[in-house]
Amino acid sequence: MPTVPMPEIRAVVFDFYGTLARMVEPLPPDHREIFDRRGLSAQGARWGDQWAVGPGEGEEHAAHSATEADYHRWELDRLRRRALDCGVPGHELEGLVGEIDLVMKAVRLELFEDARAVLGELRARGLLVGICSNWFWNLEDCLAEVGLGGLADVVVGSARAGARKPHPLIYRTLLEKCRLPPRQVLFVGDMWAPDVLGPLTAGMPSVHLCRPDPAVLGSEPPLPEGAARIRGLEELLSLVASGAAAGPGGCG
Template identity: 40%
Template sequence: MKRYDLITFDMGYTLAYFYPSEEELFLSALRSVGLEIDPGAVRQARNTAWREYFASIGGTTFEATEERDRMAEAWIMAQTLAHCGVHDQGLVDVVCKASKAVFKAPGAVRLYDEVPDVLKTLRATGLRLGIVSNWSWDLHEYVHMLGLTPYFDVIVGSARVGCEKPHPRIFAEALQAVGVPPERALHIGDSYEADVLGARAAGMDALWLDRAGAGGHPDCQSIRDLRAVLEIA
C-alpha cells in the first residue's frame, strides 16, 4: 500500500527559482524605469517592506480577490520605494508593471534540474500532486509558463485562498480539492516555518527541502534534492 495519496510542493525555491536572482530581477525592473538605487539599500528596503506586510496580516485571513492582491503588491512596492527614499507615488504603478514584465520574461523563472523527472516518476505511480504556495494571483500563469500544469491535480496560491502559509487553511484547501485526508498527504517546501510547521498544523506529514544543507531543524526530516522524495513516497 502506498504511504501517501497526495504530495504537495511549495513553488518558489522548491520547484522553481528566479534567474539570475530575485534581487537582480527587481533591480533590473527599477533600472528599466530610470531608478538607480544601491543594491544593498534595495535589499534592506524590500526585506523591511515584506516584514511589515506579514506583520500587518499577522497570520489572519484576508479577502481573496485579484483587486486585493494588486493593492497588496502596490503597498509593498510603495513601502520598498519609500524605504529607499523614493516618495513619488506616481512611480508605484510604473514600477509594479515593470516588475511584472521582468519577472515574467522568458527564462526569469526556471525549474530546478531534477523537477521534471521527479514529477513524471511520481505521476507514473498514480500519486496525486499539488502546489501549495504563498504566491500572487498569477501563480497558475507561472505554473503554465514552466510547463508544469499537466502534472498537478490542484494548485493553491495564497492570494486566491485568502491566507498565507503557515495558516493550515491553505493546506486544507488542497486536501479538500482532491478529497484526500491529511494523514495520507505529504508537503515539501524550503521554509521550515511556512511549509513544515504549516503542513503539520493541517495534519499532514512534511519534508523540509534544505538545498544548501544549512541544517538546524532536527525535529523534521530534511532532504537536499527532490529526487530523495522518490525513496520516501
C-alpha cells in the same frame, strides 16, 4: 524510526519557489535604480529590502483576496504606504509604485533539473500531485511558463487562498482541494516554518528539502516527529516507495 505507511500517502504537495524552481539571470533591477532614475535616491535608501514589501510569512489577507482586482489594489496600496513613509512626493507616487510592482513580478524562473521527472513519476504511480506556494496571483501562469503546466492536479497560491504559509488557512484550502485527510498528504519544501512546521501542525507529514545549491538559504533544525530531510527530489521517490516519511537526515 517513525514512518508513514505507503498506503497512507495518496498525495504529494510541493512548494514552488526554492523547491521546484529558482530565479535566474537577468535578475530584476535593484529598486534603488528605479529611485535614482527618478531623482529619489534618498527615498530609495530608506526603502530597505525590495523583497520585504509584500505580505509577511504567515500573514492572513482573506479580505483582499476575493478577486484578482481586489488583491492587486491591496498590493499597490501597500507599496504606496511604504513609499509615502520613505518620503516620496505625491506627484511621483503612482509612477514609482506602478514600476516597482511590475519589476517585483518580472522574475525569470527555471526548474531545478529534477522537478519535472519527479512530479511525472509520482503521477505515474497514481499519486495526486499538488503545488502550494506563497506567490502572486499568477501562480498557475508561472507554472505553465516553467513547464509544469498539467503536472499538478491541485494548485494553491497564497494570493488566492487569502493567507501565506504557515497560516492555517492556506493548508485548510489545500486539504479541501485534495479531498484527503491530512495524514495522506505529504508536504515537500525548502523552508522550515512554511513547508515543515506549518504542514505538521496541520496534520500532514513533511519533507524538508535541503539542496546543495539552494535558491534560498535556510536553517537545518533537528527533525521533529513526522518529518524527513532530503538533498534532492529524486530521493523523494525512494522515500515515498519505502513509506518512510520521517526519520534522521541532514544536508551536506
